[in-house]
Amino acid sequence: MLMKKNYRSERHVPAKDIEACGLFGVMNIRGQKFGALMAIEAIKNIKVRGNGLGGGFAVYGLYPDYKDYYALHIMFQNKDIKAKEKTEDFLGEHFEIIFDEEIPTNPQVSLFCPPLVRRYFVAPKKGEAEQAIPDDEYVTSRVMYINTNIEDAYVFSSGKDMGVFKGVGFPEEIAAYFMLDGLYEGYIWTVHSRFPTNTPGWWGGAHPFSILDWTVVHNGEISSYGTNRRFLEMYDYYCTLHTDTEVMAYAVDLLMRRQGLPIEIVAKIFAPSMWDIIEHLPEKEKKLYTTLRMVYAPLLMNGPFTVIVAHHHEMFGLTDRIRLRPITAGAKDDLVFLSSEEAAIRYVCPDLDLVWTPQGGEPVVVRLNSEDHLKSLNKSI
Amino acid sequence: MYSYLLPEFAIERNEERCIRCRVCERQCATDVHYYDAEPDKMFFHEEACVGCQRCAVFCPTNALFIRPHPAEYRPNSSWNREKLQDLKKQAETGGVILTGSGNDKPYRIYWDHLVLNASQVTNPSIDPLREPMELKTFLGRKPNTLEIEFNELNGSEVKIKSELYPNVSITTPIVFSAMSYGAISYQAYKSLAMAAKKFGTLFNTGEGGLPLNMRKEYGSSAIVQCASGRFGVDPEYLNAACAIEIKIGQGAKPGIGGHLPGEKVSENIAVTRMIPQGTDALSPAPQHDIYSIEDLSMLIYALKEATNYEKPVSVKIAAVHNVAAIASGIVRAGADIVAIDGLRGGTGAAPKAIRDNVGIPLELALAAVDKRLREEGIRNKCSILAAGGIRCSADVMKAIALGADAVYIGTAALVAMGCTLCQKCYTGKCTWGICTQDPYLSKRLNPEITSQRLANLLRGWSHEIKEMLGGMGINAIESLRGNREHLRGVELAEWELDVLGVKGAGE
Numbered sequence: 068m069l070m071k072k073n074y075r076s077e078r079h080v081p082a083k084d085i086e087a088c089g090l091f092g093v094m095n096i097r098g099q100k101f102g103a104l105m106a107i108e109a110i111k112n113i114k115v116r117g118n119g120l121g122g123g124f125a126v127y128g129l130y131p132d133y134k135d136y137y138a139l140h141i142m143f144q145n146k147d148i149k150a151k152e153k154t155e156d157f158l159g160e161h162f163e164i165i166f167d168e169e170i171p172t173n174p175q176v177s178l179f180c181p182p183l184v185r186r187y188f189v190a191p192k193k194g195e196a197e198q199a200i201p202d203d204e205y206v207t208s209r210v211m212y213i214n215t216n217i218e219d220a221y222v223f224s225s226g227k228d229m230g231v232f233k234g235v236g237f238p239e240e241i242a243a244y245f246m247l248d249g250l251y252e253g254y255i256w257t258v259h260s261r262f263p264t265n266t267p268g269w270w271g272g273a274h275p276f277s278i279l280d281w282t283v284v285h286n287g288e289i290s291s292y293g294t295n296r297r298f299l300e301m302y303d304y305y306c307t308l309h310t311d312t313e314v315m316a317y318a319v320d321l322l323m324r325r326q327g328l329p330i331e332i333v334a335k336i337f338a339p340s341m342w343d344i345i346e347h348l349p350e351k352e353k354k355l356y357t358t359l360r361m362v363y364a365p366l367l368m369n370g371p372f373t374v375i376v377a378h379h380h381e382m383f384g385l386t387d388r389i390r391l392r393p394i395t396a397g398a399k400d401d402l403v404f405l406s407s408e409e410a411a412i413r414y415v416c417p418d419l420d421l422v423w424t425p426q427g428g429e430p431v432v433v434r435l436n437s438e439d440h441l442k443s444l445n446k447s448i
Numbered sequence: 449m450y451s452y453l454l455p456e457f458a459i460e461r462n463e464e465r466c467i468r469c470r471v472c473e474r475q476c477a478t479d480v481h482y483y484d485a486e487p488d489k490m491f492f493h494e495e496a497c498v499g500c501q502r503c504a505v506f507c508p509t510n511a512l513f514i515r516p517h518p519a520e521y522r523p524n525s526s527w528n529r530e531k532l533q534d535l536k537k538q539a540e541t542g543g544v545i546l547t548g549s550g551n552d553k554p555y556r557i558y559w560d561h562l563v564l565n566a567s568q569v570t571n572p573s574i575d576p577l578r579e580p581m582e583l584k585t586f587l588g589r590k591p592n593t594l595e596i597e598f599n600e601l602n603g604s605e606v607k608i609k610s611e612l613y614p615n616v617s618i619t620t621p622i623v624f625s626a627m628s629y630g631a632i633s634y635q636a637y638k639s640l641a642m643a644a645k646k647f648g649t650l651f652n653t654g655e656g657g658l659p660l661n662m663r664k665e666y667g668s669s670a671i672v673q674c675a676s677g678r679f680g681v682d683p684e685y686l687n688a689a690c691a692i693e694i695k696i697g698q699g700a701k702p703g704i705g706g707h708l709p710g711e712k713v714s715e716n717i718a719v720t721r722m723i724p725q726g727t728d729a730l731s732p733a734p735q736h737d738i739y740s741i742e743d744l745s746m747l748i749y750a751l752k753e754a755t756n757y758e759k760p761v762s763v764k765i766a767a768v769h770n771v772a773a774i775a776s777g778i779v780r781a782g783a784d785i786v787a788i789d790g791l792r793g794g795t796g797a798a799p800k801a802i803r804d805n806v807g808i809p810l811e812l813a814l815a816a817v818d819k820r821l822r823e824e825g826i827r828n829k830c831s832i833l834a835a836g837g838i839r840c841s842a843d844v845m846k847a848i849a850l851g852a853d854a855v856y857i858g859t860a861a862l863v864a865m866g867c868t869l870c871q872k873c874y875t876g877k878c879t880w881g882i883c884t885q886d887p888y889l890s891k892r893l894n895p896e897i898t899s900q901r902l903a904n905l906l907r908g909w910s911h912e913i914k915e916m917l918g919g920m921g922i923n924a925i926e927s928l929r930g931n932r933e934h935l936r937g938v939e940l941a942e943w944e945l946d947v948l949g950v951k952g953a954g955e
Contacts, residue, residue, distance in 0.1 A: 077932060078955075290567070290934075291922060294929055297931075298827075329598050339924075341580045362828075363594070364926035365930075369924060370927075371921070389923060
């Protein structure tokens, strides 16, 4: 599916980025839309978790007028017009472009090397032989083509009725640049503030990381990166960004989108219970968890991480099996919050009904029109 | 004919310390030491000494010093002492020079040129004394995906729909390598079985069968071998075990078979191997029903049929030049485990020319096999067992990071039992009671004690592995598997790093 880059030896695969980060996500479980303010204020409150080298937002319910079309947010580095032409030729060849425009920005906000960012609302234009390919697969492979083959072009997001805004800067600067507060509304907002330790800022390298309508914001360093990456390669996912987040995003895509496993199961793959606990479970569960660990051992995400994953109708948070990175959940009326710090949640919603710290490996699953998030409350610390 | 050979070892006896207790005389299997009552003094025949150090260890007054013999020919890098001695030996006998244990030549030992990683700042190291650290490993084929039936309304109702393949679980990724009853003594063989059972891992029967009286107790800890001689193979034998291994080759002697001399085939060995007592047990070089990959597939499925598809089937090969392609074929032929035995793998007896010159180092073979299986998308269809020259827990870590699921240890286990690598296994006169069928010698091993030594070894290594894993910020061994990011090479050439798929230190 993705483009394979041929290295003479694995030795030449670039080293991965190392980063730590701040995360925040909020969802209205009745699907009511709201503006960017909460996300911006919350992430501002945990400014120390970023260092101004990357920030970004994912918004769901963003484009109700074009909700049947794939919304491609594409950046062109150095405002490279050649890249834009090449990309548009490619898009014209493979998609019907319903509408496209430059994403409006505030010229008063000065940021490091801003690229040209445009959005395209498209429908797949499949050839005879491609009719059997599901739309999602079709779009994914085209997106990956752009990312790996057109220099200076990079797709931020490619889902329907959603979008990712990201860049180099503190997240509140990114928000101001794209004028998120005022222009857009959504029923899920996730936001990320980045603290890379070994890479200069690159607009495409900021989070959220997205494929189709799936977005991932992530904090942590995965010690099992090499094992995970090599396993994913067997399923034709080739890491091009060399970040832990990318591995996490592909693993989510493989297990949830392609293999259709629910997050409750996927959580037990990413952050499985210890054998000592599994041994003492009732026979049926013991068998299930043993089998999951046995089969998906290479997808165990070892080392500290917290992740907030979203797609339409669902947002979930998960921390690693021994909870080396914090995650906190909170709820007030129809709003459910997830964040790497309780302070961020309290700052935007001082009178929470509930606030809890989930166990390592216990996902907080926030679903539209459901109270599933409360399940993790019983198992909280 | 008068021998022109120099003695291999020089013996020095401190006469002041010697109390003439004659322990050395009784312990020596090659009759080196002898006592003369007239001057009340111990003497020795130096030329018979193999340097096993048994007498030195058992001397109650530490009066004995056994060292490589200092006599030297004129120094010559090409025609060195070993070459000259071998030439003289062959001139005297006209035979093939035999030897035992593994290749001792100075080929590069890649383990010593690979260093491991540890966490600093960006992620925490984990303390294995305070946090769980998991080494549990499964050997066998894994499905590509798990189909799971999931009731959305009731999260606890989860059912696995996919068909699963048989897997064997072990508590530490270390398995005892194939050493047959016949090659080693019953006591040594039983010690391995007892230790494996005690520790929750496996031992490999080798090609000499599994004695009837051991099946009930140790069958579930045994990988039984089906080799070219088919000794001791019948349905009961196969079904007594937890896994079956087809032995194609051995790292110490790729391409050749084996020969257990008739004088070693005692009554119990004869019964276990299903051959007449006192006859030579000859293992042909190839398996004569496997002349190609599809023949191998037929044998794999014959063994699976015989065991109702309840046991994983392993295929063991020696690491040779195109090992990656061969391993790929083996997986496609239906094997659940591929065991790769490298250049340094041990043996009870092999022609020296072959032991020292045929095959490739395990490290390179392992990296190449793992890479190839991943490229073909079939890595999870099998487990990889790496064998041949694993000397310590760090070697185990490095092997797993290069892609092994678990390792086989043979020589390391023998050393734990007492072996000193004197390389005279083929003589049947092992003073340590390991590689001998002489009851006077083999009774020196008490399986109760020896198995405890072996279990101690596994325990010590497992602790060290946990420490190193924790240092990397990893708390389950599966997250190290094939994780070459945690390895760096030092003093290696470009091509070596490329084959290993490992960056140079600092890269």
